[in-house]
Amino acid sequence: MPETATETKTEALLATPWNVVVHNDPVNLMSYVTMVFQKVFGYSRDRATRHMLEVHHLGRSIVWSGSREQAELYVQQLHGYLLQATLEKSEGC
Amino acid sequence: MLIRKWKKKAIEFSRIEQIEAELLKQVPPCCEMDEGSGAESRIFPPPADAAEAELLRDWEEYVRPELRHLFRSAKETVEADLDLLKMKVGRLGRFVVPLEHGESWLNALNQARLILAAKFEFSESELSAFDLPRTFSQRELVLQQINFYAAIQERIIEILNTADNPKGSEED
Numbered sequence: 007m008p009e010t011a012t013e014t015k016t017e018a019l020l021a022t023p024w025n026v027v028v029h030n031d032p033v034n035l036m037s038y039v040t041m042v043f044q045k046v047f048g049y050s051r052d053r054a055t056r057h058m059l060e061v062h063h064l065g066r067s068i069v070w071s072g073s074r075e076q077a078e079l080y081v082q083q084l085h086g087y088l089l090q091a092t093l094e095k096s097e098g099c
Numbered sequence: 100m101l102i103r104k105w106k107k108k109a110i111e112f113s114r115i116e117q118i119e120a121e122l123l124k125q126v127p128p129c130c131e132m133d134e135g136s137g138a139e140s141r142i143f144p145p146p147a148d149a150a151e152a153e154l155l156r157d158w159e160e161y162v163r164p165e166l167r168h169l170f171r172s173a174k175e176t177v178e179a180d181l182d183l184l185k186m187k188v189g190r191l192g193r194f195v196v197p198l199e200h201g202e203s204w205l206n207a208l209n210q211a212r213l214i215l216a217a218k219f220e221f222s223e224s225e226l227s228a229f230d231l232p233r234t235f236s237q238r239e240l241v242l243q244q245i246n247f248y249a250a251i252q253e254r255i256i257e258i259l260n261t262a263d264n265p266k267g268s269e270e271d
Contacts, residue, residue: 031141
Protein backbone atom coordinates (compact mmCIF):
# COMPACT_ATOMS: atom_id res chain seq x y z
CA MET A 7 0.00 0.00 0.00
CA PRO A 8 2.66 2.60 0.82
CA GLU A 9 4.21 2.06 -2.61
CA THR A 10 0.86 2.64 -4.32
CA ALA A 11 0.30 5.73 -2.21
CA THR A 12 3.71 7.09 -3.25
CA GLU A 13 3.03 6.36 -6.89
CA THR A 14 -0.34 8.05 -6.67
CA LYS A 15 1.26 11.09 -5.04
CA THR A 16 3.94 11.27 -7.74
CA GLU A 17 1.37 10.93 -10.50
CA ALA A 18 -0.74 13.65 -8.91
CA LEU A 19 2.31 15.92 -8.68
CA LEU A 20 3.18 15.32 -12.32
CA ALA A 21 -0.42 15.95 -13.36
CA THR A 22 -0.61 19.25 -11.45
CA PRO A 23 -0.23 22.19 -13.81
CA TRP A 24 2.75 24.41 -13.10
CA ASN A 25 3.12 28.05 -14.00
CA VAL A 26 6.23 29.70 -15.34
CA VAL A 27 6.28 33.18 -13.83
CA VAL A 28 8.52 36.03 -14.96
CA HIS A 29 9.18 38.79 -12.43
CA ASN A 30 9.89 42.44 -13.08
CA ASP A 31 13.40 43.77 -12.85
CA PRO A 32 14.42 47.30 -13.71
CA VAL A 33 17.55 46.36 -15.69
CA ASN A 34 16.28 44.11 -18.47
CA LEU A 35 15.09 46.15 -21.44
CA MET A 36 11.48 45.84 -22.57
CA SER A 37 12.58 45.06 -26.13
CA TYR A 38 14.93 42.36 -24.80
CA VAL A 39 12.22 40.70 -22.66
CA THR A 40 9.84 40.69 -25.65
CA MET A 41 12.51 39.14 -27.86
CA VAL A 42 13.23 36.44 -25.25
CA PHE A 43 9.54 35.48 -24.96
CA GLN A 44 9.37 35.13 -28.74
CA LYS A 45 12.50 32.97 -28.84
CA VAL A 46 11.77 30.73 -25.83
CA PHE A 47 8.02 30.18 -26.29
CA GLY A 48 7.65 30.94 -30.00
CA TYR A 49 5.06 33.61 -29.17
CA SER A 50 3.96 36.19 -31.72
CA ARG A 51 5.33 39.68 -31.21
CA ASP A 52 1.89 40.83 -29.93
CA ARG A 53 1.58 38.07 -27.36
CA ALA A 54 5.18 38.47 -26.21
CA THR A 55 4.62 42.23 -25.85
CA ARG A 56 1.45 41.64 -23.81
CA HIS A 57 3.36 39.45 -21.34
CA MET A 58 6.26 41.91 -21.21
CA LEU A 59 3.86 44.77 -20.38
CA GLU A 60 2.18 42.64 -17.71
CA VAL A 61 5.59 42.03 -16.11
CA HIS A 62 6.40 45.74 -16.36
CA HIS A 63 3.11 47.05 -14.95
CA LEU A 64 2.02 44.28 -12.57
CA GLY A 65 5.43 43.03 -11.47
CA ARG A 66 4.90 39.50 -12.82
CA SER A 67 3.30 37.52 -15.59
CA ILE A 68 2.40 33.85 -15.94
CA VAL A 69 4.00 33.22 -19.30
CA TRP A 70 3.29 29.53 -19.62
CA SER A 71 1.42 26.69 -17.80
CA GLY A 72 1.76 22.96 -18.16
CA SER A 73 3.81 19.99 -17.05
CA ARG A 74 6.41 20.42 -14.34
CA GLU A 75 9.22 19.00 -16.45
CA GLN A 76 8.59 21.44 -19.29
CA ALA A 77 8.17 24.32 -16.83
CA GLU A 78 11.61 23.57 -15.36
CA LEU A 79 13.13 23.60 -18.84
CA TYR A 80 11.53 26.95 -19.64
CA VAL A 81 12.71 28.47 -16.36
CA GLN A 82 16.24 27.26 -17.11
CA GLN A 83 16.09 28.84 -20.58
CA LEU A 84 14.77 32.11 -19.15
CA HIS A 85 17.57 32.16 -16.56
CA GLY A 86 19.98 31.64 -19.44
CA TYR A 87 18.68 34.94 -20.82
CA LEU A 88 19.09 36.44 -17.33
CA LEU A 89 15.37 36.96 -16.71
CA GLN A 90 14.02 36.42 -13.20
CA ALA A 91 11.73 33.44 -13.63
CA THR A 92 10.27 30.91 -11.22
CA LEU A 93 7.94 27.96 -11.40
CA GLU A 94 4.88 27.77 -9.18
CA LYS A 95 2.09 25.28 -8.69
CA SER A 96 -1.00 26.53 -10.44
CA GLU A 97 -3.49 27.98 -7.92
CA GLY A 98 -6.50 25.87 -7.05
CA CYS A 99 -4.58 22.61 -7.43
CA MET B 100 29.62 55.02 -32.68
CA LEU B 101 27.53 53.48 -35.42
CA ILE B 102 26.21 49.89 -35.19
CA ARG B 103 24.61 48.34 -38.25
CA LYS B 104 24.04 45.10 -40.08
CA TRP B 105 26.90 44.50 -42.49
CA LYS B 106 26.83 42.36 -45.63
CA LYS B 107 23.73 40.53 -44.30
CA LYS B 108 25.84 38.23 -42.08
CA ALA B 109 27.61 40.51 -39.63
CA ILE B 110 27.30 43.41 -37.26
CA GLU B 111 29.60 46.34 -37.86
CA PHE B 112 30.68 48.66 -35.06
CA SER B 113 32.23 51.75 -36.63
CA ARG B 114 33.15 55.38 -35.93
CA ILE B 115 34.18 54.30 -32.43
CA GLU B 116 35.67 57.04 -30.31
CA GLN B 117 38.36 56.38 -27.68
CA ILE B 118 35.96 56.67 -24.72
CA GLU B 119 33.49 54.29 -26.40
CA ALA B 120 36.32 51.81 -27.06
CA GLU B 121 37.29 51.97 -23.39
CA LEU B 122 33.71 51.29 -22.32
CA LEU B 123 33.37 48.41 -24.78
CA LYS B 124 36.60 46.85 -23.48
CA GLN B 125 35.10 47.06 -19.99
CA VAL B 126 32.23 44.68 -20.86
CA PRO B 127 34.07 41.39 -20.13
CA PRO B 128 35.65 42.57 -16.84
CA CYS B 129 32.25 43.87 -15.73
CA CYS B 130 30.89 40.30 -16.08
CA GLU B 131 33.08 39.22 -13.16
CA MET B 132 31.48 39.04 -9.72
CA ASP B 133 32.39 37.96 -6.22
CA GLU B 134 31.06 34.71 -4.84
CA GLY B 135 28.17 35.22 -2.44
CA SER B 136 27.64 38.82 -3.59
CA GLY B 137 24.30 40.47 -4.37
CA ALA B 138 25.35 40.46 -8.01
CA GLU B 139 25.76 36.68 -7.95
CA SER B 140 22.28 36.29 -6.41
CA ARG B 141 20.86 38.35 -9.27
CA ILE B 142 22.70 36.42 -11.99
CA PHE B 143 21.68 33.08 -10.45
CA PRO B 144 18.20 33.65 -8.96
CA PRO B 145 16.35 30.73 -7.34
CA PRO B 146 13.95 28.91 -9.69
CA ALA B 147 11.23 28.48 -7.05
CA ASP B 148 10.42 29.36 -3.46
CA ALA B 149 12.06 27.68 -0.48
CA ALA B 150 9.28 25.06 -0.22
CA GLU B 151 10.71 23.38 -3.33
CA ALA B 152 13.81 22.22 -1.46
CA GLU B 153 14.59 19.28 -3.73
CA LEU B 154 14.31 21.38 -6.89
CA LEU B 155 16.57 24.05 -5.37
CA ARG B 156 19.18 21.41 -4.49
CA ASP B 157 19.09 19.84 -7.96
CA TRP B 158 19.21 23.26 -9.58
CA GLU B 159 22.32 24.18 -7.63
CA GLU B 160 24.00 20.91 -8.56
CA TYR B 161 23.04 20.49 -12.22
CA VAL B 162 21.60 23.66 -13.73
CA ARG B 163 23.77 26.33 -12.20
CA PRO B 164 27.03 24.93 -13.65
CA GLU B 165 25.39 24.90 -17.11
CA LEU B 166 24.27 28.50 -16.72
CA ARG B 167 27.72 29.49 -15.48
CA HIS B 168 29.22 27.87 -18.59
CA LEU B 169 26.74 29.67 -20.86
CA PHE B 170 27.52 33.07 -19.30
CA ARG B 171 31.28 32.48 -19.43
CA SER B 172 31.05 31.42 -23.05
CA ALA B 173 29.13 34.61 -23.99
CA LYS B 174 31.70 36.72 -22.17
CA GLU B 175 34.59 34.97 -23.95
CA THR B 176 32.96 35.45 -27.35
CA VAL B 177 32.67 39.18 -26.72
CA GLU B 178 36.22 39.29 -25.37
CA ALA B 179 37.55 37.66 -28.56
CA ASP B 180 35.47 40.00 -30.76
CA LEU B 181 36.84 43.00 -28.89
CA ASP B 182 40.41 41.87 -29.59
CA LEU B 183 39.65 42.97 -33.17
CA LEU B 184 39.20 46.55 -32.01
CA LYS B 185 42.56 48.28 -32.34
CA MET B 186 42.43 51.98 -31.65
CA LYS B 187 44.96 54.33 -33.25
CA VAL B 188 45.63 57.83 -31.95
CA GLY B 189 43.42 60.39 -33.66
CA ARG B 190 41.43 57.79 -35.60
CA LEU B 191 38.02 56.25 -35.05
CA GLY B 192 37.82 52.50 -34.46
CA ARG B 193 35.94 49.78 -36.30
CA PHE B 194 35.35 46.06 -35.94
CA VAL B 195 32.92 43.52 -37.36
CA VAL B 196 31.42 40.49 -35.63
CA PRO B 197 29.41 37.60 -37.12
CA LEU B 198 25.64 38.03 -36.82
CA GLU B 199 25.46 34.80 -34.81
CA HIS B 200 27.54 36.45 -32.07
CA GLY B 201 24.65 38.89 -31.53
CA GLU B 202 23.07 36.77 -28.78
CA SER B 203 26.40 36.47 -26.95
CA TRP B 204 26.73 40.24 -27.09
CA LEU B 205 23.23 40.70 -25.68
CA ASN B 206 23.99 38.19 -22.95
CA ALA B 207 27.35 39.69 -21.95
CA LEU B 208 25.98 43.25 -22.04
CA ASN B 209 23.10 42.09 -19.85
CA GLN B 210 25.46 40.41 -17.40
CA ALA B 211 27.54 43.60 -17.21
CA ARG B 212 24.48 45.81 -16.67
CA LEU B 213 22.92 43.51 -14.06
CA ILE B 214 26.18 43.13 -12.15
CA LEU B 215 26.93 46.87 -12.18
CA ALA B 216 23.35 47.66 -11.10
CA ALA B 217 23.58 45.15 -8.24
CA LYS B 218 27.06 46.27 -7.12
CA PHE B 219 26.02 49.93 -6.99
CA GLU B 220 22.51 49.15 -5.72
CA PHE B 221 20.76 51.42 -8.21
CA SER B 222 17.07 51.97 -7.59
CA GLU B 223 14.42 51.43 -10.26
CA SER B 224 13.89 55.20 -10.60
CA GLU B 225 17.62 55.80 -11.07
CA LEU B 226 17.78 53.13 -13.74
CA SER B 227 14.77 54.43 -15.64
CA ALA B 228 15.86 58.08 -15.61
CA PHE B 229 17.87 59.18 -18.60
CA ASP B 230 18.98 62.51 -17.20
CA LEU B 231 22.44 63.85 -17.77
CA PRO B 232 24.59 63.46 -14.67
CA ARG B 233 24.40 66.33 -12.18
CA THR B 234 27.70 65.36 -10.65
CA PHE B 235 30.61 63.30 -11.90
CA SER B 236 30.74 60.83 -9.05
CA GLN B 237 31.69 57.23 -9.80
CA ARG B 238 28.03 56.31 -9.23
CA GLU B 239 26.79 58.75 -11.90
CA LEU B 240 29.40 57.56 -14.35
CA VAL B 241 28.52 53.90 -13.80
CA LEU B 242 24.88 54.75 -14.45
CA GLN B 243 25.92 56.31 -17.78
CA GLN B 244 27.94 53.16 -18.52
CA ILE B 245 24.83 51.00 -17.86
CA ASN B 246 22.80 53.25 -20.19
CA PHE B 247 25.52 53.10 -22.87
CA TYR B 248 25.39 49.29 -22.77
CA ALA B 249 21.57 49.45 -22.90
CA ALA B 250 21.74 51.57 -26.07
CA ILE B 251 24.04 48.99 -27.69
CA GLN B 252 21.65 46.20 -26.68
CA GLU B 253 18.69 48.07 -28.21
CA ARG B 254 20.57 48.43 -31.48
CA ILE B 255 21.64 44.78 -31.59
CA ILE B 256 18.06 43.68 -30.85
CA GLU B 257 16.84 45.82 -33.80
CA ILE B 258 19.45 44.20 -36.04
CA LEU B 259 18.61 40.65 -34.89
CA ASN B 260 14.87 41.32 -35.29
CA THR B 261 15.38 42.43 -38.87
CA ALA B 262 17.58 39.35 -39.45
CA ASP B 263 14.71 37.12 -38.19
CA ASN B 264 12.20 39.05 -40.27
CA PRO B 265 13.76 39.82 -43.66
CA LYS B 266 10.70 41.89 -44.71
CA GLY B 267 11.85 44.55 -42.28
CA SER B 268 15.44 44.18 -43.35
CA GLU B 269 17.80 47.13 -43.17
CA GLU B 270 20.06 48.02 -46.05
CA ASP B 271 23.73 47.30 -45.49
